[in-house]
Structures are given as C-alpha cells and as structure tokens.
Amino acid sequence: MNTMTKxxxxxxxxxxLVVTRHFAAPPExxxxxxLDPKLIQKWMLGPEGWTMxxxxxxxxxxxxxxxxxxNGKEGFHLTGEFLELEPxxxxxxxxxMHLPDPTPDxxxxxxxxxxxxxxxxxxxxxxxxxxxxxxxxxxxxxxGMEASYVRLESML
Amino acid sequence: MFSTPNLNASxxxxxxPTRRAILARLASGEATVMExxxxxxxxxxxxxxxxxxxxxxxxxxQRVDGTKRPRRLAKAGIDAMDQWLAMLRKALEKNYDRLxxxxxxxxxxxxxxxx
Numbered sequence: 001m002n003t004m005t006k007x008x009x010x011x012x013x014x015x016x017l018v019v020t021r022h023f024a025a026p027p028e029x030x031x032x033x034x035l036d037p038k039l040i041q042k043w044m045l046g047p048e049g050w051t052m053x054x055x056x057x058x059x060x061x062x063x064x065x066x067x068x069x070x071n072g073k074e075g076f077h078l079t080g081e082f083l084e085l086e087p088x089x090x091x092x093x094x095x096x097m098h099l100p101d102p103t104p105d106x107x108x109x110x111x112x113x114x115x116x117x118x119x120x121x122x123x124x125x126x127x128x129x130x131x132x133x134x135x136x137x138x139x140x141x142x143x144g145m146e147a148s149y150v151r152l153e154s155m156l
Numbered sequence: 157m158f159s160t161p162n163l164n165a166s167x168x169x170x171x172x173p174t175r176r177a178i179l180a181r182l183a184s185g186e187a188t189v190m191e192x193x194x195x196x197x198x199x200x201x202x203x204x205x206x207x208x209x210x211x212x213x214x215x216x217x218q219r220v221d222g223t224k225r226p227r228r229l230a231k232a233g234i235d236a237m238d239q240w241l242a243m244l245r246k247a248l249e250k251n252y253d254r255l256x257x258x259x260x261x262x263x264x265x266x267x268x269x270x271x
Contacts, residue, residue: 007249021252025259033258043254046247131171 015133017125027112030119031088034110035059045069059085065093076100088112104132166233169213174198175206179229182216186228 007021023030033039037055045052046069054068054077065080079102080095091110097103107126112119127133169175178192193203207227210216214233218225 007252009245009248019248023252023256023259025263029259029262030255033255033262039258039262042258043251045251045254047250131168 011133012124014130015127017127017133019123019125021121022115022118023121024118026117027114027119028088030121031091031112034091034112035085040067058082061085065095104128165213166215166236169209169215172206172209175210178203178206178210179215182227182229186219186226188224188226192227 007019009017009019012018033043035057037057040057041052041055044055044067050069050071052067052069054066056064056066058064059082061082061084063082065082066077068077069075077098078095079098080093082091082093084090084092089112092108094105094107096105105128109124109126111122111124113122114120170179174196177196181187181192181195189200189203189207192207193200196203207216207218211218211227214236215230216227216233217230218227
C-alpha cells in the first residue's frame, strides 16, 4: 500500500482515538463525500457484504444523523447530531451505535486540511471515559496481537 | 457479530494499565503469581485481584502445578477480542479505500463540467 494513503489509528490521552488518512482529492471534495448521503452510502460500509439502506444527514448545527446497516441477516443503526459545520474544513458531531442498546456518546471532530494536491483528514474521537475507549480499542494490546492480526489477514 | 456479552467484560478488563501489563507479560509465556507481582511493586493479593478480573473476563486461565497456580493467556478470549479489533481496523481501511475510488470519480466529473 502507498505510504501516502496509509491510515493511522492511535490513542491520545485517556479518552481519545485519532485516525488520520491522506486522500488524493482537495478538501472541498473530501468534505462533501463525508456529508452527502448518496456518497456516504457508497463507502461507509465496513466489512464486505454490508450495505447501508438508510442514510439521513441534516447538515446544520443541531441536525440529526441516522444511518442503518445490514448484511441481509442482521443489522444495526447509528444515531447522532451535528454540532458544528465549517464548510470544507471541519465537521463536529456526536454519535452512538445501537447494538441494540446505545453505546456511550462518541464526540467526533473531523478536520480536512489541504496537503499538496490532496487532503489530510484527521478524525479525533473523544469517548466519555477510558473504559469506553478501551471497548473500542484495546490500548497497548496491539503489539501483543500482531501475530494474530497476521493470521486473521491470511484468512480474509 | 457486534454483541458478545463476554467481549464487554474483556475490554473493560483492559481499561487498567496493570492488567494490560500482566497480559503483555503472559503473551511471552506462562507465569506464577509471584513472577507476575515482581515487576509491579504490588502485593500478591493486589495482583491476585487483577488476575481474578482477567480470569472472569475470559482472558486468562490457571493450571494446578503442586502448590503453584500458573496463569496463561486464554486463547479463545484473546482471539474473540482480537478479531473484533482487527475488524474495526479493517472496516475503516476498507471504507477509505472505497472513498478513494469515489473521490476519483467526483473529481473527473468536476473537471468535465469546468471544461
């Protein structure tokens, strides 16, 4: 994989999780692909075999977010609210998964910065407490699990 | 796929740095309570308490060896968590790979309109 596009996922402090990714398109385009339901339905799908039949974004502060995924057998949904929208630069929202019980609120700030001809996206998630973050990512266990990551990848 | 009750206990058990260190130590092989307590400057009862949490979360198991009770990683528990994490990372990577393709299409459309 190209190092320019390689995703990073790391923890910050006790309650944050930061994802960065470079895209070969300007911030205006990447920003739009993060808000337009028709576009989101084409990429925010997770593992192979899942589709997103419902995608509602009320793109204004206080506007609702409602996404639903299914793999034909099982499904789950996500709800949230937009807090701030700075065109082409920044999206701030909260979201929770319903599995079916709602997970604690995840506060997410997504920034889009021009990076050469492309965009550096930085998504900073803030979880209410360290336990919740641990549930999203087992801090410090990554190294110890490297071997089984490799094993799992060879299975996929 | 998203809700295994034991998985919640597993991740909660990992919220503590001492317990993460214990698991890291056990990743390199079986160890007794005494061996586990050594690097932490903690009393054996304190370590035993942590071991109990890890055991209830299905992350470690103990074996009887005379008077000793050596602990080791529980493969099933670790594997379950492991797959969940790998899935999270893979899901994100897949999403962004798909987004790359969409961005390429969006840009060629924009360029077309401008011309």
